[in-house]
Amino acid sequence: MSAQAATLPGTPLPPPDEAMVRRSSGEQVALYIRRLIFEGRLRQGDRVPQDEIARALGVSRIPVREALLSLEREGWVTIKPHRGAFIGALDEAAVRDHYTLYGLVFGFAARRATERRTPEMVAHLDELCRALQRAEDPAAVARLSRDFGRLILQTAGSPRLRAVLRAMVGIVPGNFFALVPGAIEAERDGSRAIWEAVRDGDPDRAAWACAQKLQRQGDLVAELFATRGLFATPA
Template identity: 35%
Template sequence: MLEELFEGRLKSGDRIDLDEVCEALGVSRLPVREAIVMLERDGIVSTKYHRGVYVEPFDAESIMDDFEIMGVLSGIALRRLTDKRDSETIAALQRLVDELRSADPEDGERVFELVQQIITLEHRAGGSRRLRAELRSYQGFLPQAFRVGAGRNHADTVRAHDLVVRAIAEGDGEQAARHRLEDFRDAGERVVRELERRGVLSGA
């Protein structure tokens, strides 16, 4: 459903036909209902009693909120990771950034995979059980959103993650958190610009 939102096949106010979703995915209603619960928790859809499931407003402000929240939560994990001074994790992050630097910029899937590995390792090493659960709630949203705004220069992607890992290695958790929030804000702005260009957003 997130893919359909980002591609404009679902729009704000649309009613979601659960039977059609089940048929398209070849699954029973149970996993679809579980997905709806998660999307409703994240404010993407709402269930109206005796009327069905509807897409909530999908607008620039909501998307920027998502990226801001992810950036703030990620920053908390980065501060905690920095405080741990875990040399093995820092070395692993530095290796991943080096891999990202040497990756073929034209291989978008590989670049995205490395970015996910870096962020996942940071969150796993620095996040509490509760914090990791909150960050995982964006696992469906994040890949779709980042692919929409994937037009970023490769050198800028490398620089964004290098700045975070350097700050962690230097023991400056506040700086690492600031870099991450700036990076996620930039990503959100790129996603909004692309979705506005496609005419997908509410009011666009």
């Protein structure tokens, strides 16, 4: 693949979606670049077309540079002085590690929430689980999943945990439940297992259920990325 973004010159970039517009400029650009990679418009070795991206999103090059620094830390791009930013090789192990780490951190929150649960919190968590079982629309599933996680974090009562989890940005650029086959079923099963552990007052099982749910999601994402040919092939 040419290092000059051969798939992009002369081809208009897609417009940002609604989820991107609601984010800060730097986050918006980072999500947009992940989307270009996810859709195969940018591949390993391609030069990131910074000016075109800035025009497509209606921003200056400053948030584009901020996004590239963030993406470099995440392993999506490599910045070469005086040459530009280039798409790096996605690593399957890194994708799986991301979800494993997220599961461990969120599992800690679930442990704390279980220790601090109230009857009202358990009942609300049950309502969310029941709604998840009925929901079919990916947008509704995403909203219920966020509400479920938010309730766990609120009950855990740790601002530091929330800050750590916010820093662990998603790998899939868009609605996770619309883009990843099997994600809705995994969310239903995992959330139910977490609720049952919280209900039973078992902090260890709550943490384990979180780890299992995120590991399953990581497996699904790794399978999807492999199917799309996003992982680097051995030389």
